[in-house]
Amino acid sequence: MITGFVALYIFMLAAFTGYEIIGRVPAILHTPLMSGSNFVHGIVLVGAMVALGHADGFWETLIGFIGVILAAGNAVGGYVVTERMLDMFKSSKD
């Protein structure tokens, strides 16, 4: 378990990292970036897998199962649309 001040430190530093990453990004990339960050929180998939992995009984298993479906959709869908968008950006010098 990650608890107490260690947890708070991780939270604070990660928050600053997120803030700094977006801070100086040109507006032309805002849509792909929103989509890309949408993909990154698809990491919820590993949590959903663990939840399903230790779920007991019908209802817990069902909810865990749905959770994994939703999380996989988030991760895969987020990746596919972000890559499609970014693939289209090209410079006239290319």
Next chain:
Amino acid sequence: MSFWEFTVDASYFIAAVLFIVGLKRMGSPRTAKSGIKWAGIGMVLATVVTLWHPAMEAGFFRYVLMLLAIGIGGAGAWYTGKKVEMTAMPQMVALYNGMGGGAAAAIALVEMYSGSAFHHGATVLTLAVVGALIGGVSFSGSLIAWAKLEGKMNKTIRLPGQQMINGGVALLTVILGIWIIASSGSAPVLVTIFFLLSLAFGVLLTNPIGGADMPVVISMYNAFTGLAVAFEGFVLGNAAMIIAGTVVGAAGTLLTLLMANGMNRSISNVLFAGFGVDDGAEAEGPEGEMKSVEAFDAAASFAYSDSLIIVPGYGLAVAQAQHKLWEFVQMLQKEHDVDVKFAIHPVAGRMPGHMNVLLAEAGVPYDLIFDLEEINAEFPNADAALVIGANDVVNPAARTDESSPIYGMPILDVDKARECYVVKRGKGTGFSGVQNALFFGDNTRMVFGDAKQVCTDLANGLKQI
């Protein structure tokens, strides 16, 4: 620490690094393509090693279920993601985001139903409850946002006393949440009611918001899901979820504020006040005669210009005219030596940067595309400006008329160009319902017609010169 514990933790660490590097690389057009691939590698690594996560209970059936669920969710999202039109991208992002929020809520539910969220003290339990709330709101809210932008819910329903109802549901949800935390034992009925209330709150919160404000809302829910994922990461003791979720939560919050600033509105204004609901004083529209010309004459004028700045709006994309427009621009560049630039307003399209994606789809290189701050100083020196499918973002009333609902919004100064051509379907008003003084300006010429047809006519006109 066992071998697998170490391998899982080490892989999560590497994944977190890859996510941050990937997001950083997505911040510049040159490195963006590799950025998503770095993050993708991190995701695959983290997902695969999770099959050996120490908290997993053995059982063949369990693994079959897990892989089946990944297959269903992944295949469905893969198929829809490959198929979706670029114009429909915002609602697709909303949908995938909602799924992430739902997954975070599902984790919280399993942890609370099984009682394991109650074994690690009040802090962890509180995070589980708050994560379930945020995840649930993000799930149902994103689905409403998706349905609205997809045109499946055209009516914006505002119940009488909407704010009171929303406040009541919110209060009830919070009280139940505190009750669950204080009871410190699993009470499935309480948890279920709490979750259903959070879903209802997401629906109530999103429903009264109009389509124009939806991008801000989608971005906000993106940040919500990030936070929910981070909180459930604390519950599961999963560092990858904590870090990735928090980074997205912070980045998404900033992105939301940037979007709201671009529209000159505050978040609370977007959430709690409908646009144009209290239009007590109907603003006096500008009067005068619109001067209209044929596309051929416009084409001739552009051909003899030295510089042209094009302002594309969402109407261009709706008409699917961006390919024809780019064809026309290439002819101007190659055969008539015109310096053509594209100017994009921060809220053009349905999301900031959406217009850039739509232009990129047509093949327009990104170094011809400029932000509002970069280009506004160039309009007074431009021979001509061409506005296609945009309206409110070029309305000079935003600079001058304090009574206008869009007063204060930064606009593109097309009216300062020597000549300004506006392609427009008809004589109606823009998204905000405000009449545009630009259309009546001395140096403004209107080209009426469907954007795609006009772009075709412009290209044909050029061939005849």
